[in-house]
Amino acid sequence: xxxxxxxxxxxxxxxxxxxxxxxxxxxxxxxxxxxxxxxxxxxxxxxxxxxxxxxxxxxxxxxxxxxxxxxxxxxxxxxxxxxxxxxxxxxxxxxxxxxxxxxxxxxxxxxxxxxxxxxxxxxxxxxxxxxxxxxxxxxxxxxxxxxxxxxxxxxxxxxxxxxxxxxxxxxxxxxxxxxxxxxxxxxxxxxxxxxxxxxxxxxxxxxxxxxxxxxxxxxxxxxxxxxxxxxxxxxxxxxxxxxxxxxxxxxxxxxxxxxxxxxxxxxxxxxxxxxxxxxxxxxxxx
Ligand SMILES: [Zn+2]
Ligand SMILES: [Zn+2]
Numbered sequence: 001x002x003x004x005x006x007x008x009x010x011x012x013x014x015x016x017x018x019x020x021x022x023x024x025x026x027x028x029x030x031x032x033x034x035x036x037x038x039x040x041x042x043x044x045x046x047x048x049x050x051x052x053x054x055x056x057x058x059x060x061x062x063x064x065x066x067x068x069x070x071x072x073x074x075x076x077x078x079x080x081x082x083x084x085x086x087x088x089x090x091x092x093x094x095x096x097x098x099x100x101x102x103x104x105x106x107x108x109x110x111x112x113x114x115x116x117x118x119x120x121x122x123x124x125x126x127x128x129x130x131x132x133x134x135x136x137x138x139x140x141x142x143x144x145x146x147x148x149x150x151x152x153x154x155x156x157x158x159x160x161x162x163x164x165x166x167x168x169x170x171x172x173x174x175x176x177x178x179x180x181x182x183x184x185x186x187x188x189x190x191x192x193x194x195x196x197x198x199x200x201x202x203x204x205x206x207x208x209x210x211x212x213x214x215x216x217x218x219x220x221x222x223x224x225x226x227x228x229x230x231x232x233x234x235x236x237x238x239x240x241x242x243x244x245x246x247x248x249x250x251x252x253x254x255x256x257x258x259x260x261x262x263x264x265x266x267x268x269x270x271x272x273x274x275x276x277x278x279x280x281x282x283x284x285x286x
Pocket of ligand 1: 029030034068069
């Protein structure tokens, strides 16, 4: 929505890609800044920076509190208030909740502007009901500080098989008599891992089933030592190669590449190492 007297401001890079009626927008380079959103679902992930246009997205899920994933959290909260928008809803790993609250209070004192938001702590296994049709689940990832990934599910209620073929008024009577005639069917739409070593993916299988997977491949060169990369809570391209058969996703976004790599080098390694049936579903976030 364009507000009176406010034009679009190009303050942070955005890459955009559409798939299955959803738009994935954002940017992510290791140690620089990470932010994503899916405007159709009214959800964003991480706030390492906040592109001006992302202000209209009201719900944000933070994976972990490394600076390149949270630096713009107070910026975003303050801008929403400045633009007289509804207070946003934010989720952060429960372990970080009190410190994030203090972080906002300190910025409130320094900036002399109130930080109004709904700030929630979240743990692995928790669910967020975004609407009747959209549910978000949080799962543990493996990084150097408390961290979570998120899956956004499409939720439908379908008539149970035993009632198929029954006339509508009979189903209505059953329902009125208190019988549960539907069952819940969930489809994972989007999985976002944030920063993680491969265990973060392996421990939560829906990650491999989601229509769209957004994940990290921070390191690609063959000479990097993988044990060290895993210890620091990141992934190497060889981890992806080893798991090539497991990805059922329609679209796989690889991001969060180390700044030491040139985009051409990343493309060359990905094309050279991944099997063709995976490469055709991969979008490199460059
Ligand atoms: Zn990061
Ligand atoms: Zn990190």
